[in-house]
Amino acid sequence: MQVLLTTALLAVLGAVLLINGLGAAGFAAQNTPATDCVTDPDACGTYTLGMMEWMWSVGEIVGWLPLLAPAMIGAFWGAPLLSREFEHGTHQLTWTQSVTRRRWLVTKVGGLGAAVTLGGLVLGGIVNAWLAAFDSPAFPVNFFGNPNWFRLVGIVPAAWWLSAFVLGVATGALFRRTLPAMAVTLAVCALAFFGLLRAPSFYATPERAVQATVMDDPAPDDSLYVNSYWIDGDGVKYTSQERELALAGSCGTDETTKKYAKCAFSHGYRQVAEFHPASRFWQFQWTEAGILLIPALALGGVAVRRTLRPRI
Incomplete structure (x- = not known):
C-alpha cells in the first residue's frame, strides 16, 4: 500500500x-x-x-x-x-x-x-x-x-x-x-x-572575493552565499554598522548609493564576500x-x- x-x-x-x-x-x-x-x-x-x-x-x-x-x-x-x-x-x-x-x-x-x-x-x-x-x-x-x-x-x-x-x-x-x-x-x-x-x-572553506571599486555583487548568481563584511586597509574586519559609524562624517549614511560606496573605497575600505562556487x-x-x-x-x-x- x-x-x-x-x-x-x-x-x-x-x-x-x-x-x-x-x-x-x-x-x-x-x-x-x-x-x-x-x-x-x-x-x-x-x-x-x-x-x-x-x-x-x-x-x-x-x-x-x-x-x-x-x-x-x-x-x-x-x-x-x-x-x-x-x-x-x-x-x-x-x-x-x-x-x-x-x-x-x-x-x-x-x-x-x-x-x-x-x-x-x-x-x-x-x-x-x-x-x-x-x-x-x-x-x-x-x-x-x-x-x-x-x-x-x-x-x-x-x-x-x-x-x-x-x-x-x-x-x-x-x-x-x-x-x-x-x-x-x-x-x-x-x-x-x-x-x-x-x-x-x-x-568547505568558502572562497573570498574582495571588492575594491564600485561594482556589482562579486559573488556569482549561481553560488551559495555565506557572508559579507568590510575590512579596512590593515585587514581589520568591520560590520556594516561599524563601517557606517566610521564614515558617517565624510561619506554620509545612505549606503545604498554608488557615491557612498565610492567614498568608502576611497578611504581604504574593502567589501568582502564569502561564497561557495x-x-x-x-x-x-x-x-x-x-x-x-x-x-x-x-x-x-x-x-x-x-x-x-x-x-x-
Whole structure:
C-alpha cells in the first residue's frame, strides 16, 4: 500500500509540475526580453514577475517536500516494518518457518530500501526538469544557493528518503510499538532537517572575493552565499554598522548609493564576500548524503543485529 500510494503521489506531482512547467515555457516564449535588463528594465521586470508567479503557484507546496517527504517515508514505510510484526506477535510465526530472520530482513529492508532510493531519485529528476523550464539568463534559478532546491535535486532527495527509511526501521526494532516508533521518527526527521538547513555553508572553506571599486555583487548568481563584511586597509574586519559609524562624517549614511560606496573605497575600505562556487554542487551533494546515511546505516545495523538475536 505504501509503495502504491507513494508512486501515485509522485505521478500526480509529476503531472502538476509538467503542466506548470509547460505554462511557464509558453509565457517565456512570448515575453522573454529582446534586450538585456539594463536596456529594457520594464520588459525584464514584467518577465521576472510573470515567471515568479508561475513558479510560486506550485513552488510553495514543492518547497515543503524536503521536510515532509522523508518524514512520511520514515514514519509510514520504515517504522511499521518491524514494529508491526512485534506488536501483533506475527514474528513468532513468520520467523519460525523455512524463511529465516536474516533472509526476511534482507528481502524486506533491502527491497523497500531500493524502492525508497529509486523514489528519491525520481523526485530529484522531476523537480530538476521543472526548475530547468524556468532557468534562463533573465530569470536564473539558483539550484545551489536555495536550500529547498538543493535538497530537491540530484542525489540528496534519495539520501534523505533512504536515511529516513532506515531510521524508521531502527526505531521500530528498538521500540517494538508502531505509534512510538512513528512519533520518534517524525521528531528526528524534523530535527535533522532544521539542524542541516544551513549546514552546506560549512561543508568547505568558502572562497573570498574582495571588492575594491564600485561594482556589482562579486559573488556569482549561481553560488551559495555565506557572508559579507568590510575590512579596512590593515585587514581589520568591520560590520556594516561599524563601517557606517566610521564614515558617517565624510561619506554620509545612505549606503545604498554608488557615491557612498565610492567614498568608502576611497578611504581604504574593502567589501568582502564569502561564497561557495557552483562547481562545488556535487561535492556538497555527496557530503550531505554521507552526513545523513552514515549515522542512519550505523543505527540501522544496531537495530538489525538486535532483531536477529532472538529473545530468551
